[in-house]
Amino acid sequence: MGTTIISSKLSSFITRRTDATPTINVPKIQVTKISTPRIPSRSLVAELNYLNNYISSTTTTHVKNDPNYSTTINNTKTSTPPSTCKPNSMEVVKLHLIMEIAADRLEMHKNIGAQRDNWNHLLLTSVNMITLSAATMAGLAATGSSGAPLVALKVSSTILYMAATGLLVVMNKIQPSQLAEEQRIAARLFKQLHGEIRTRLSLGNPNENDVNEAMEKVLALDKAYPLPLLGSMLEKFPQTVEPAVWWPRKKKQRYQGNEELGGKLKGKKNGWDASLEEEMKKIVMVLRKKDMAEYLRLSRKVLKLNKILAVSGPVLTGLAALGCGLLGYVNASWPLMLAVIGGALASVVNTLEHGGQVGMVFELYRATIGFFKLREETIELNMNEQDHDKRENGELFEIKVALQLSRSPSQLRQLASSDEDNVSEEFASKLF
Template identity: 50%
Template sequence: MASLKASSLMFSSTSSSSCCRREIIRAAVHMPKLRHGGLLSLPNLTKTRGLVEELEMRSGYTNANTNSSPKYDTRVSDPTVIAKLYAIMEAIVDRVEMHKNIGEQRNNWNSLLLTSINAITLTAATMAGIAATGVGGGAALGSLKLSSTLLYLAASGMLLIMNKIQPSQLTEEQRNASRLFKQLHAEIHTMVCIGNPTMNDVKKAMEKSLPSGGLCIKRRDKRKNIMGEKINNGNGWDDKLEEEMREIVRVLKRKDEEDYLRLGEIFLKLNKVLAISGPLLTGLAAIGSAFVGSPGHGSWAVVLGVVGGALSTVVNAFEHGGQVGMVFEMYRSNAGFFKLMEESIESNLEEEEVERRENGEMFEMKVALQLGRSLLELKDLAASSSIKGEAMQQFASKLF
């Protein structure tokens, strides 16, 4: 009996507790009524939901459980813009290397010519001092005077050339140009990495990379291919662009390549003459010095030994101080650069399938950058090259 009472007591307490739970649940589900009879309303979640959707749209993420389609950031850079910026960056890297090399060459000119001029001046002063003492007399005295005069004249000519071209100032200009192009390269690289570049950014970058300081001729182009406007033809090519490239090749062959080959030939001949004259004069001076003091050969031996040595000093100073061989190689290298450009343009034009060519817009921009011109200047060059007389007044390249 006691057990039955205990079990019934436990059952009753359990049932009562469950009833309490149900009442508590019902109290949690049903909204309490206010004094005026209305229900307590929940906060409006519309604004909160809109804020969440806005944050998701900005981050490009949307919950997979929602019925709406995913929303991604549509502000993606145009691949054409990125490709053009990379092409400009490649041209800038080449420009930095060019200015660096030119700066080193001019610095070598400055140091070598200065050393040569100082050595020649000291030698001339020494000869003049010895001649003033009157030692030797006769032929020896005349040789010393003549050699001193020739050395002074050579030093004066070289000094006038140095003061005119100012190699040290030109070296500093090249350093500044290299630094500015490095800064421009860093700006474009940052723009590509963290920004959303547009065609306007491409225009500004290309204008800054031009040697004319970013000046651009403003006019309307009939073909509408100025930095990003599409050509309605396969792979960016049309008949007018092909004709423009052919005219550029003609100008390169007729003016730039021919002129640099001509200058290269001149400096090659000059280098050969100086390379032969220097050892020849030195050898004659050695022969003359060997016969100095011998009976019957005293006069001409002194003249040959002193004057030959002075002249060989001047020749070697011009040849190696002026780096004549380097100048010849520079002209030949520039002519080879233009020849390579011609072959690149012709290989694209000879390809009959337009789709297999390099993109016309990109190729036109690369040609303009290699020549140091804007796209409008490139078109003006091609248009004027067909006019008789005017085509012979300008070169294709504005860099060298």
């Protein structure tokens, strides 16, 4: 009986386990419709206008609720930039055009200056190599050669000496080192002019006088430092030393804003008074007696040295060519000495003249005299103007003159207040 009870319970347990089947609850996936962007019926500009109107209306609604509504509206109106801008005047357009021309001239002089500096180095090296080769051939021809070798060496050295003579004549005529210095100075002056025009444009309100002045400066620079070699080339060996002039002569300057500056300076007329006028007169006197006189003296010495070297080089190579031609025909030693020693001396002279760039030094001195001459004319132009309002502002002019002479305004006043003995020992400029 007990066994029957156990078996019945076991069968009922198995039946319940069989009926309990496992179930898995899978979440239902809801498929939603994908909405494609609707192509607006209005244009993009209309949509943006609609959004802007909506934002502005919303902002206005919120601002109206603000107790400071009227103040906000006034501030918004005043801060709104104008929709139209004032067109450029014809003077501004002209000054931009002249500034572009000045930048183009700057690049031209810079490139040509580098080219002519290369001429100097290449021609000097070539001429010295030709001269020394000719001297070597002349020496070999006199070492006992005869017949065809002697003739070949004589003819070769003679041709080389004649070629060196021709190259030296051309080289000494054009002075490549001096040409390169001219272009360097012109490039610096055109860069300075470009900066002046840019400053004038930044100050605003240019007039026709500014345009004419800028145009005259460009033309004066073109005349002072020409680009071509033939026809308009500057004289490299002038009879008298004159300062380089790269500014328009008898110019009439007009300075903007002098009335306003002069009105702010109490006790002065546009920044000018008797002490400043006396100071400028003293500076002009020192420039004439010391700076300009000293550089004129140095320029004359350098010009004289350059003339001697320019003549000596071709003469020596010509005599050396003559000596080579007489080798074997004259039963003496002087043709050989003339051929060899003449070539060696010619190489030394050429190296001193073109390697030392004596022409460049002369042009540098001449431009320095022109720098002092420009300072003198600028001071006198302001001093001769009776109407103080038409002068450049006195305080600004004093600062400019002092810095151009590499001095501070206090040092400039100290120089002007010195007695005659101290002034005679000191130069006005500390820059050169």
